[in-house]
Amino acid sequence: MTTIDALLAIHPGEAPAIGGPGRDWLDYDGLRALTGRVRADLRAAGVGPSDRVAIVLPNGAAMATTFVTVAQAACTAPLNPAYREDEFAFYLDDLKAKAIILEAGYDGPALAAARRFGLTVLRLAEDASVAGVFSLTAEGAVTPVEGDLPGAEDVALILHTSGTTSRPKIVPLLQSNVAASAQHIAASLSLEPGDRCLNVMPLFHIHGLVAAVSASLAAGASIFCTGGFNALNFFAMMQEARPTWYTAVPTMHQAILSRAGRNADVIAEVPLRFLRSSSASLPAQVMAALGETFGAPVVEAYGMTEAAHQMCCNPLSRQKPGAVGVAAGPRVAIADEAEDRLTEGTGEVVISGPNVTPGYEGNPEANAKAFFEADGKRWFRTGDQGAFDADGYLFLTGRLKEIINRGGEKVSPLEVDGVLMDHPAVAQCVAFACPHPKLGEEVAAAVVLREGMSADEAEIRAFARERMAAFKVPARVVILDEIPKGATGKMQRIGMAEKLGLVS
Structure with a gap:
């Protein structure tokens, strides 16, 4: 299709x-x-x-x-x-x-x-x-037209x-891009007509439009559309909608977790078949807490606008914390970051398939950088760095433009996130590059503490120092009530130093 x-066109008329x-x-x-x-x-x-x-x-x-x-x-x-x-x-x-x-x-x-x-x-x-x-x-x-x-x-x-x-x-x-991606997602999640998605994602964004709405319709399933994400009424919506799954970005999942304890009755009354996370890296600690709280698989997927959303997805049968899953629709490979060729090991993630945009509109320069031919296929450069493990699961290191270059030492912000999230008092964190007069860039991090818990910058830096090489330890840790987010709920690393006043 x-x-x-x-x-x-194919689904029974009376189905919701x-x-x-x-x-x-x-x-x-x-x-x-x-x-x-x-x-x-x-x-x-x-x-x-x-x-x-x-x-x-x-x-x-x-x-x-x-x-x-x-x-x-x-x-x-x-x-x-x-x-x-x-x-x-x-x-x-x-x-x-x-x-x-x-x-x-x-x-x-x-x-x-x-x-x-x-x-x-x-x-x-x-x-x-x-x-x-x-x-x-x-x-x-108006002047009517035919078409x-x-x-x-x-x-x-x-x-x-x-x-x-x-x-x-x-x-x-x-x-064809949207239809292909909808079918890829429906297949990777084994969606059936009896499934129901509780949509909390904004519908001006590819995640909600394709993963929640289009994929459900491709499977003949149903979507309960909320007025947007609100942690205060999420469980009321869940009780009314009776969903079998929902999809969200990590910050939404974390907000849901913070209210899950007082809504254990709803979680028991409306059992989910699975939970899905995409559009940003899901900390392994959050994945584990979600799985334990809801008693269901937590499936992390990897998507972007240029792919009509999904590229990889963790199978329902086996999820690997920290991995964005296996190829789930398009072909996914690793390319050299500078040369137009496929390679092994760590490099730039590239994709090829029926869900991939034909190219940016009116921007030949961007298209020349983003697309190349290799092995008889047209590949799109995602801008993400990563590598596959022996089982074919993709692990991302981070956005190439977000990798922190500290005096020549490359630091993955996702690795720093993973260490800081192990601190018992840290509820959310985002590592990012902060300008440095001699090193070029320095590692910094913004954190939100768990309710009722305390920690200061020195304590968090000491915790990190015990668990990673000195050059990866954040030189600055800013403790906030809330980390600034974009329109879709994602924490944005680029520009964070400016937003937090760390640039002189």
Whole structure:
């Protein structure tokens, strides 16, 4: 199956597809009917199969169904609702969006930015009783168009890279990319129609869009869509949704763990088949605590936007703490970091497969650096450093641009994280590079302490000194109430020194 439309065409009509708090379930027949109405509404509003539709909606069932239905008629471009007007203006202009979908009554910065460029504004009115059902109404004068269903080689989803150190790059993902990745994830997790995902991931991000929503729909399973991650109501949502699994980033898992003790009754009442973690490294200590708390396998996966999310996944039958799993969809190999050739041992992780983007849009320089031909295949450089063990499990050392170069000694921030997380008082930590006048870079770390426990910088550094070589020990340990995170809940190493005022 090579399109999102084809993924949905085969499932029994009465099976539940999309749910949400306090709403009736939308079944597969209802989702297909909604898709037909949305396609008609888009064509009536002048939106054709190759036109780009920005989506700015809060998390929830309507956001999920908007993505799924619009992607079967045009090209979707979900954006973070928390952006400011100038940020929206940048992305809308960069995307060359034709239209934007906003909630009925919304009068915020996305609307102001859309009006700068004369975009067609489509207002979404959500049904009050059935999850994910909505209607679209175009504002102003529009000229209807005709158009077929998007094909396998048409762009289904456009996202930007995070752009932490440079201008964000445009990542177009084809219908075939999204469909392939959804099927890869469903297969690696053995998803079946009886499975139900509790989605807490933001739906402007590849993790939630593909791992939670698209993979579930590919398997004929169901997704209960929350309004976003909230540790305070997670277990209430779990009780209402009755999920068999959920997927999240490590910081979310840690927040869930912190409230698990007082919700042991819900955990017993709603047993999970497995838990999934992706989008950042899951500390081995957190994996062990999750497994013990929920009595279920904790599956760490490895994904990125350019791969339509998943590249590797720990099998349900055997998880290795600290590993991101075995190849789970695309081919995964190790390449020389400087030369365009595959190699053995530690090097840059590269991938090749049907889920991989054809290339960054309008950026030949980035494509020349990111893609190369070897062994008869086109490989994409992930920017991650790692190595496979004898069993084919991939262990990451870190992002190449995040590896700390301390006077020529290379330090893996993930290794430092792993040691600091063994300290009994440390709940969260992130190691990062801090500028140094003579060494170039020095190791630093930010930590959050466990509730009711205490430790100071000297104690944590002494703990580390007993367990790793002196050059790897953080020269600075900053103790915080909360570590700064990005929009998707990930702790970002690059720029952390500046955020914490450690750069003079």
